[in-house]
Amino acid sequence: xxxxxxxxxxxxxxxxxxxxxxxxxxxxxxxxxxxxxxxxxxxxxxxxxxxxxxxxxxxxxxxxxxxxxxxxxxxxxxxxxxxxxxxxxxxxxxxxxxxxxxxxxxxxxxxxxxxxxxxxxxxxxxxxxxxx
Amino acid sequence: xxxxxxxxxxxxxxxxxxxxxxxxxxxxxxxxxxxxxxxxxxxxxxxxxxxxxxxxxxxxxxxxxxxxxxxxxxxxxxxxxxxxxxxxxxxxxxxxxxxxxxxxxxxxxxxxxxxxxxxxxxxxxxxxxxxxxxxxxxxxxxxxxxxxxxxxxxxxxxxxxxxxxxxxxxxxxxxxxxxxxxxxxxxxxxxxxxxxxxxxxxxxxxxxxxxxxxxxxxxxxxxxxxxxxxxxxxxxxxxxxxxxx
Numbered sequence: 065x066x067x068x069x070x071x072x073x074x075x076x077x078x079x080x081x082x083x084x085x086x087x088x089x090x091x092x093x094x095x096x097x098x099x100x101x102x103x104x105x106x107x108x109x110x111x112x113x114x115x116x117x118x119x120x121x122x123x124x125x126x127x128x129x130x131x132x133x134x135x136x137x138x139x140x141x142x143x144x145x146x147x148x149x150x151x152x153x154x155x156x157x158x159x160x161x162x163x164x165x166x167x168x169x170x171x172x173x174x175x176x177x178x179x180x181x182x183x184x185x186x187x188x189x190x191x192x193x194x195x196x
Numbered sequence: 197x198x199x200x201x202x203x204x205x206x207x208x209x210x211x212x213x214x215x216x217x218x219x220x221x222x223x224x225x226x227x228x229x230x231x232x233x234x235x236x237x238x239x240x241x242x243x244x245x246x247x248x249x250x251x252x253x254x255x256x257x258x259x260x261x262x263x264x265x266x267x268x269x270x271x272x273x274x275x276x277x278x279x280x281x282x283x284x285x286x287x288x289x290x291x292x293x294x295x296x297x298x299x300x301x302x303x304x305x306x307x308x309x310x311x312x313x314x315x316x317x318x319x320x321x322x323x324x325x326x327x328x329x330x331x332x333x334x335x336x337x338x339x340x341x342x343x344x345x346x347x348x349x350x351x352x353x354x355x356x357x358x359x360x361x362x363x364x365x366x367x368x369x370x371x372x373x374x375x376x377x378x379x380x381x382x383x384x385x386x387x388x389x390x391x392x393x394x395x396x397x398x399x400x401x402x403x404x405x406x407x408x409x410x411x412x413x414x415x416x417x418x419x420x421x422x423x424x425x426x427x428x429x430x431x432x433x434x435x436x437x438x439x440x441x
Binding site: 096111113115116117118120122136138141142143146147173175 | 271295311418421423424425427428430431432433434
């Protein structure tokens with residue numbers, strides 16, 4: 065059996081909020097996310113929606129109990145992602161393995177506001193580096 | 197006639213062309229160079245002034261506003277800004293969206309091309325007056341002229357108050373305006389990379405007296421692209437509504 069993904073609910077009680085860039089202030093719905101901690105999710109891409117005002121990535125991960133859990137990772141809009149990181153509609157494909165670190169939803173749902181993405185080849189993109 | 201121009205011909209050509217060249221140069225010198233792609237410095241303020249002098253009319257409507265920015269920020273599902281229904285925001289409110297726009301200067305007009313919703317604004321600079329019979333529109337009618345290094349724009353005939361659930365604001369925090377608003381913009385380059393827009397709101401229905409605030413933009417080295425508000429209708433992200441950013 066192929067190990068499809070590992071959910072490492074690494075709730076880091078760090079002061080990551082101090083690293084939050086201006087773009088977070090731009091984030092209308094950021095109040096929905098808890099900026100005082102981060103969660104790291106490794107999973108398999110189900111869907112990548114490259115649209116405005118926010119792109120979305122849906123991941124299927126396996127939690128510590130072996131249950132498959134679907135996570136939604138929210139991103140900046142398409143043009144920030146394109147201009148700063150050359151991302152486009154083909155950046156993620158179903159089946160890709162991806163690790164996303166971000167702020168979890170206040171309401172306990174499996175949504176996060178993405179901050180760092182690590183691709184299967186080890187490439188890391190720090191979304192906080194976008195100056196917008 | 198010889199193959200090459202004579203000295204007399206050259207003198208004649210110079211006499212004819214020099215004034216034109218001088219005129220062109222003069223015109224170039226008189227027109228400040230404002231063209232380029234500009235983006236508001238972010239996050240920046242969400243209003244021109246924290247507490248504009250509202251009339252009772254203005255206060256009543258301000259109290260009904262439920263913005264998604266500023267000190268009274270509410271959830272996107274509770275908010276009632278026109279922005280959230282992808283309606284145009286007018287001026288200066290459009291500038292508060294963190295999206296770039298391009299200024300194109302032509303001899304008889306200036307254009308602003310906005311990335312958000314790919315809309316354009318024409319600022320007529322041919323000496324015309326405002327239409328005698330106003331046609332109120334979401335973004336109004338704009339006339340401009342240069343004063344030294346500054347592009348001065350006056351905008352009238354913007355649709356103002358539309359109702360509690362389709363609110364029109366001069367900013368992102370809920371300060372209303374009426375159909376009678378006059379918006380004066382004074383746009384100049386503070387330096388090579390910075391554009392400053394000093395905005396005056398003159399709306400005797402919504403405000404006791406005119407007031408002025410400043411918006412700052414920085415020069416960007418990319419092309420404007422396409423940002424369509426209604427794309428959000430396609431979003432599957434939780435708790436999303438149009439215009440949120």
